[in-house]
Amino acid sequence: MLEAVKYYGFNLSKASEELRGDKEVVLAALKGHGSCIEFASEELRGDKEVVLAAVKDIFIDQYGAPSFEYISEELRGDKEVMMVAVKYWGGSLVYASEELRADKEVVLEAVKEWCYSINCASKELKNDTKFMKEVKKFLHKEHEYLFMKNDYQEYL
DSSP states (O other): OOOHHHGGGGGGGGOOOHHHTTTHHHHHHHOOGGGGGGGSSHHHHHHHHHHHHHHHHHOOOOOOOOOGSOOOOOHHTTTHHHHHHHHHOOOGGGGGGGHHHHHHHHHHHHHHHHGGGGGGGGGHHHHHHHHHHHHTTOOOGGGHHHHHHTTOOOOO
């Protein structure tokens, strides 16, 4: 099975429960196919090394990064994991813990990558005038309508 998942990570979906819990097999599957974390054992979906490997090779389709829903709640609240995640795709902020959605550093990093991720930030951050002025620096002119549409006009 190790060779099969190295060839095509999604072969992990056909593996036995035992192999889905084998860290070496799962890490091999995740190389280039981060979304395969869906098929890893629950234990490995809570393993920081495994999750970081998945996040760095996440498959993003038109619906975002659905694989984040399989990552343990604990790691969704891990700042290191979410900083890596939002650097790859700012929209992954939607999967972050409430605490991290209120973390200026995490949210700003997400906005730098994808301006619409500001909508996932905590209400407190969105009401923080100084922070929102900082966010505006990372918007392209054509994205300023985002502020108008969402009642952030005072920061323009």
